[in-house]
Amino acid sequence: xxxxxxxxxxxxxxxxVFQEASQAVIDFNNTxxxxxxxxxxxxxxxxxxxxxxxxxxxxxxxxENYKPIFVSGGASTQFALVPMNLLKEDGKAAYxxxxxxxxxxxxxxxxxxxxxxxxxxxxxxxTHIPKNYQVPKDxxxxxxxxxxxxxxxxFRKIPATSVPIVADMSSDIFSYDLDIDKxxxxxxxxxxxxxxxxTTLVIVREDLLGKVDRHIPSMFDYRTHIKKxxxxxxxxxxxxxxxxxxxxxxxxxxxxxxxxxxSIRRSELIYGEIDRNPLFHGTTAKEDRSRMNATFVLNKDxxxxxxxxxxxxxxxxxxxxxxxxxxxxxxxxxxxxxxLESVEVLVDVMRDLEANKG
Amino acid sequence: xxxxxxxxxxxxxxxxVFQEASQAVIDFNNTxxxxxxxxxxxxxxxxxxxxxxxxxxxxxxxxENYKPIFVSGGASTQFALVPMNLLKEDGKAAYxxxxxxxxxxxxxxxxxxxxxxxxxxxxxxxTHIPKNYQVPKDxxxxxxxxxxxxxxxxFRKIPATSVPIVADMSSDIFSYDLDIDKxxxxxxxxxxxxxxxxTTLVIVREDLLGKVDRHIPSMFDYRTHIKKxxxxxxxxxxxxxxxxxxxxxxxxxxxxxxxxxxSIRRSELIYGEIDRNPLFHGTTAKEDRSRMNATFVLNKDxxxxxxxxxxxxxxxxxxxxxxxxxxxxxxxxxxxxxxLESVEVLVDVMRDLEANKG
Numbered sequence: 001x002x003x004x005x006x007x008x009x010x011x012x013x014x015x016x017v018f019q020e021a022s023q024a025v026i027d028f029n030n031t032x033x034x035x036x037x038x039x040x041x042x043x044x045x046x047x048x049x050x051x052x053x054x055x056x057x058x059x060x061x062x063x064e065n066y067k068p069i070f071v072s073g074g075a076s077t078q079f080a081l082v083p084m085n086l087l088k089e090d091g092k093a094a095y096x097x098x099x100x101x102x103x104x105x106x107x108x109x110x111x112x113x114x115x116x117x118x119x120x121x122x123x124x125x126x127t128h129i130p131k132n133y134q135v136p137k138d139x140x141x142x143x144x145x146x147x148x149x150x151x152x153x154x155f156r157k158i159p160a161t162s163v164p165i166v167a168d169m170s171s172d173i174f175s176y177d178l179d180i181d182k183x184x185x186x187x188x189x190x191x192x193x194x195x196x197x198x199t200t201l202v203i204v205r206e207d208l209l210g211k212v213d214r215h216i217p218s219m220f221d222y223r224t225h226i227k228k229x230x231x232x233x234x235x236x237x238x239x240x241x242x243x244x245x246x247x248x249x250x251x252x253x254x255x256x257x258x259x260x261x262x263s264i265r266r267s268e269l270i271y272g273e274i275d276r277n278p279l280f281h282g283t284t285a286k287e288d289r290s291r292m293n294a295t296f297v298l299n300k301d302x303x304x305x306x307x308x309x310x311x312x313x314x315x316x317x318x319x320x321x322x323x324x325x326x327x328x329x330x331x332x333x334x335x336x337x338x339x340l341e342s343v344e345v346l347v348d349v350m351r352d353l354e355a356n357k358g
Numbered sequence: 359x360x361x362x363x364x365x366x367x368x369x370x371x372x373x374x375v376f377q378e379a380s381q382a383v384i385d386f387n388n389t390x391x392x393x394x395x396x397x398x399x400x401x402x403x404x405x406x407x408x409x410x411x412x413x414x415x416x417x418x419x420x421x422e423n424y425k426p427i428f429v430s431g432g433a434s435t436q437f438a439l440v441p442m443n444l445l446k447e448d449g450k451a452a453y454x455x456x457x458x459x460x461x462x463x464x465x466x467x468x469x470x471x472x473x474x475x476x477x478x479x480x481x482x483x484x485t486h487i488p489k490n491y492q493v494p495k496d497x498x499x500x501x502x503x504x505x506x507x508x509x510x511x512x513f514r515k516i517p518a519t520s521v522p523i524v525a526d527m528s529s530d531i532f533s534y535d536l537d538i539d540k541x542x543x544x545x546x547x548x549x550x551x552x553x554x555x556x557t558t559l560v561i562v563r564e565d566l567l568g569k570v571d572r573h574i575p576s577m578f579d580y581r582t583h584i585k586k587x588x589x590x591x592x593x594x595x596x597x598x599x600x601x602x603x604x605x606x607x608x609x610x611x612x613x614x615x616x617x618x619x620x621s622i623r624r625s626e627l628i629y630g631e632i633d634r635n636p637l638f639h640g641t642t643a644k645e646d647r648s649r650m651n652a653t654f655v656l657n658k659d660x661x662x663x664x665x666x667x668x669x670x671x672x673x674x675x676x677x678x679x680x681x682x683x684x685x686x687x688x689x690x691x692x693x694x695x696x697x698l699e700s701v702e703v704l705v706d707v708m709r710d711l712e713a714n715k716g
Contacts, residue, residue, distance in 0.1 A: 001390065002390075003389075003390040003391055005391060005395055007395060007396065007397050008397070009397070009592070010394060010395055010396060010397060010398060010592065010595060011395055012395045013392070013394060013395055018383055018384055018392045018394065018395075019384070021383050021394070022380045022381070022383035022384045023380070025376055025379050025380035025383060026376055026377070026380045031361075032359065032360075032361040032675075033361055033363060033677065034371070034376045036368060036371060036376065036379070036554040036555075036600065037363055037365060037368055037369055037370045037371055037376075037554075038365065038368060039365050039366070039367070039368060039678060040368060040555060071431075072430035072431040072432070072435070072556075072594075073429075073430040073431050073435075073577055074430070074577075074591045074592055075591075076576070076577050076590070076591040077430070077431075077575075077577045079575075079576075079577075080575030080576070080577060080578070084575075104576075107576075108575055108576060111573050111575065112573075112575075189592060191592055191595075196394035196395075196595065196596055197394075197398060197592045197593065197594055197595040197596070198430075198556045198557075198594030198595065198596060198597055199556075215469050215470075217435075217437075217438030217442075217466055217469065217470075218434070218437075218438070218462075218465075218466060219431055219432075219434050219435045219437075219438060220438070232434070233432045233433075233434040234367070234368065234432055234547060234549055234555045235555065236430075236555055236556035236594060236597065237368060237549075237554065237555040237556065238554055238555070238556060238596055238597065239556055239594065239596065239597070242394065317390075319391065320397060
């Protein structure tokens with residue numbers, strides 16, 4: 001049976017990426033060696049790393065002064081490294097609290113310096129993105145999480161501010177065209193739109209670095225990795241390789257503009273059904289709905305159908321549809337590689353449930 | 359042509375590990391999903407993580423109070439995290455400087471606290487392991503690099519001291535039985551004897567933690583990962599999975615005692631030839647020779663044969679034999695999965711060069 005993978009991450013990648021990655025584990029480019037047993041200093045892996053970095057720059061139209069690097073440790077590590085590298089000892093940083101991951105980023109930053117949480121939707125269980133706030137002009141940066149995987153909200157417009165924006169884009173990078181000038185730093189764990197778990201992309205405007213006085217261990221200083229082209233030490237070879245394959249696919253498929261079109265079609269289809277179907281409703285403010293993660297629940301009168309719905313989903317090959325424990329209900333994660341067909345199957349199942357209710 | 363992979367790391371793993379890992383990239387355990395697209399919270403990956411940790415504990419005979427965790431960022435990250443977690447603000451740590459990696463570990467630790475380099479072979483270009491030194495009884499720990507990949511030396515006996523030893527075992531873990539009681543903490547990048555690049559094993563005696571006053575970001579605090587069984591955030595799924603497969607192979611092949619026997623046979627064979635063959639000599643003190651990395655050069659009269667030797671190696675399918683740039687000459691890295699046959703082929707080539715010289 002074909003599986004429709006709505007997993008929130010690690011998540012679906014194109015089948016051709018899996019095929020090529022699988023082959024590389026046995027024999028990489030007819031070298032007679034597995035990619036897993038090759039030196040990270042080999043010309044073969046050097047070419048992979050260069051192509052991956054080049055694809056990032058090309059797909060996101062990065063100007064020369066924006067440096068992409070592959071590092072380790074996930075976005076959770078960046079929660080600490082961002083203030084360590086960018087927040088001056090006597091300065092402050094502005095944060096928007098829009099979900100679980102923003103909240104964790106704030107906690108880590110507070111231990112390192114002065115943090116001003118300028119707006120939060122925490123008290124509303126993060127069902128919307130805060131809108132009316134002032135960004136202090138003297139902040140070193142404004143931190144935000146562009147897409148909130150757990151709650152299903154997304155900044156559909158990146159705020160305009162004179163302060164450089166630092167964005168956790170773990171769950172929506174490469175899904176739309178960026179106005180890169182707004183950003184000072186972008187970071188993203190690979191395991192949604194970019195590749196498998198095990199590497200993290202950081203893109204940083206180089207002039208923002210070297211302004212803090214605190215000691216930064218070599219591995220935590222972005223300049224180390226920029227200088228060494230992401231090969232200061234042994235990088236996570238296979239996760240970077242699979243990310244490169246996936247970025248090749250994004251490029252071949254039409255780049256981030258094409259990804260955005262696909263995400264619009266998928267999300268319009270699912271939200272259309274959520275709004276139409278009398279059994280379900282969405283859990284977030286409509287204007288802040290995420291194109292990556294659609295969160296929805298059964299209406300009160302139909303809550304007893306939860307297990308039935310999960311069962312029919314399973315029978316239709318739908319995987320990873322259960323909502324995060326902090327929200328409940330259901331979550332359809334629709335990253336770049338998810339075919340529209342999978343959303344169609346999900347919508348059919350929702351309609352069938354409606355038709356057969358009681 | 360069969361390749362004999364002497365790469366210093368990432369390095370050879372068993373062929374059956376590559377086969378199984380390759381299959382998992384297409385379809386993991388008949389789930390219909392690639393391992394790369396499965397949630398790290400799925401019961402399937404949870405079982406992988408548990409088995410990997412269990413195999414570490416079993417193969418190294420870890421007592422209950424020694425906690426293994428999988429983290430990210432390589433040994434280079436541990437150079438900073440070890441003092442961050444273990445070195446008290448008013449305390450000191452003792453370090454032995456036995457090679458490139460020790461030297462880097464010392465540099466990172468010095469930025470965080472009082473470091474006493476109690477012995478060093480740096481002035482002799484690290485051709486031997488220092489022997490006569492006193493470990494200060496009030497040191498928080500004694501740090502050493504058990505095997506020096508670049509220079510080809512190894513602690514053939516772990517020093518006896520009342521201070522807990524912190525060991526970078528990146529290149530010889532799982533290659534011999536440990537007297538675990540001597541150690542307070544062990545860390546190892548996966549990409550030699552354990553698995554592919556992309557994860558790092560840390561084993562820590564739990565009572566050593568929580569003694570420092572400095573702020574430790576969540577991701578850098580070992581307690582975070584112990585408490586969450588290495589799944590505080592999304593771990594590097596595939597590198598951990600391949601490590602688990604490799605540790606299964608180590609267990610099936612007879613455990614670390616069998617790995618040690620294999621390493622003795624391989625290293626006796628290569629060092630025997632280095633010592634016998636009038637064209638070559640070893641670069642390190644004989645009593646400190648590494649069983650993992652044999653470093654050797656052509657004798658002065660035969661230095662012009664260097665390119666010839668590399669050429670005949672290549673023709674025999676020998677890969678990764680060129681020495682590190684800081685030592686020159688040749689390096690045969692012989693990690694757990696390297697068959698004795700590969701060393702036999704190398705020895706044959708060395709003999710052929712001798713027979714055909716001039």
